[in-house]
Amino acid sequence: MHYHQLFLTLVAVVFSIYADPSPPVWPIAFQETFNETSTLPVVGTGTNIQGTYYYDFDKKAVRIDRSTGKYDRYCSSVKYFQDTPCTHLVVEGLRYLIFPALKSCCMCCTAESGCGIVKPDWLSDSKFIGYNTTESVKYQVWDKKGLQDNFYWQVDATQVPYAIDQQPNDLMVFDVTSFKKGAIDPSIFALPSYCSKSHTCPLLSVCTVAR
Numbered sequence: 001m002h003y004h005q006l007f008l009t010l011v012a013v014v015f016s017i018y019a020d021p022s023p024p025v026w027p028i029a030f031q032e033t034f035n036e037t038s039t040l041p042v043v044g045t046g047t048n049i050q051g052t053y054y055y056d057f058d059k060k061a062v063r064i065d066r067s068t069g070k071y072d073r074y075c076s077s078v079k080y081f082q083d084t085p086c087t088h089l090v091v092e093g094l095r096y097l098i099f100p101a102l103k104s105c106c107m108c109c110t111a112e113s114g115c116g117i118v119k120p121d122w123l124s125d126s127k128f129i130g131y132n133t134t135e136s137v138k139y140q141v142w143d144k145k146g147l148q149d150n151f152y153w154q155v156d157a158t159q160v161p162y163a164i165d166q167q168p169n170d171l172m173v174f175d176v177t178s179f180k181k182g183a184i185d186p187s188i189f190a191l192p193s194y195c196s197k198s199h200t201c202p203l204l205s206v207c208t209v210a211r
């Protein structure tokens with residue numbers, strides 16, 4: 001081997017060790033539970049919101065259950081700050097807000113108006129911030145900049161989603177032991193009988209702006 005070849009090989013090795021990891025890509029389908037701390041102006045801060053995230057890109061479906069909708073700006077704007085469970089369900093291009101304890105449901109907004117689901121590569125334009133090893137687990141930290149920083153954390157070894165930190169007012173921390181990859185039971189995305197696409201959310205809700 002010539003010296004310059006050896007040199008180039010060494011350069012390649014060094015780059016592969018120090019290069020940033022490639023941007024996160026979500027599995028086509030997964031589910032995972034989370035805890036959330038969320039602040040809504042006027043309403044205040046909810047610190048122990050429990051939830052489950054179901055994502056299935058093949059079905060273009062998402063369901064996000066929360067133990068309370070009080071601190072979610074969509075749910076809260078429909079039920080005026082009530083402390084009652086709330087689900088976002090996106091199916092067939094429409095986002096519904098469902099209040100299971102109240103057997104109440106309304107169609108919020110359409111995928112065409114930006115209420116659809118994210119693509120598995122929605123983080124492709126995010127910036128690698130670095131690793132965080134404060135806990136015994138090594139996490140990758142990414143920033144998908146919007147108006148504010150949106151930090152996304154995943155476990156370095158397994159690429160399992162760990163946190164979505166929408167600065168400054170919403171932090172979802174996933175329980176990585178609950179992560180399940182693969183197609184989701186269709187019953188999860190079934191529209192409750194009390195939902196109808198013609199029943200749109202109230203005029204004075206955030207949904208009207210989104211529509």
Ligand SMILES: *[C@@H]1O[C@H](CO)[C@@H](O)[C@H](O)[C@H]1NC(C)=O
Binds near residue numbers: 131
């Ligand atoms: C890692 O995350 C913790 C919070 O979980 C934070 O306090 C710490 O500053 C972070 N470390 C680095 C190097 O960013």
Ligand SMILES: *[C@@H]1O[C@H](CO)[C@@H](O)[C@H](O)[C@H]1NC(C)=O
Binds near residue numbers: 048173
């Ligand atoms: C989420 O909150 C529950 C109830 O406070 C707690 O038992 C659980 O350990 C939390 N999970 C995580 C991953 O922090």
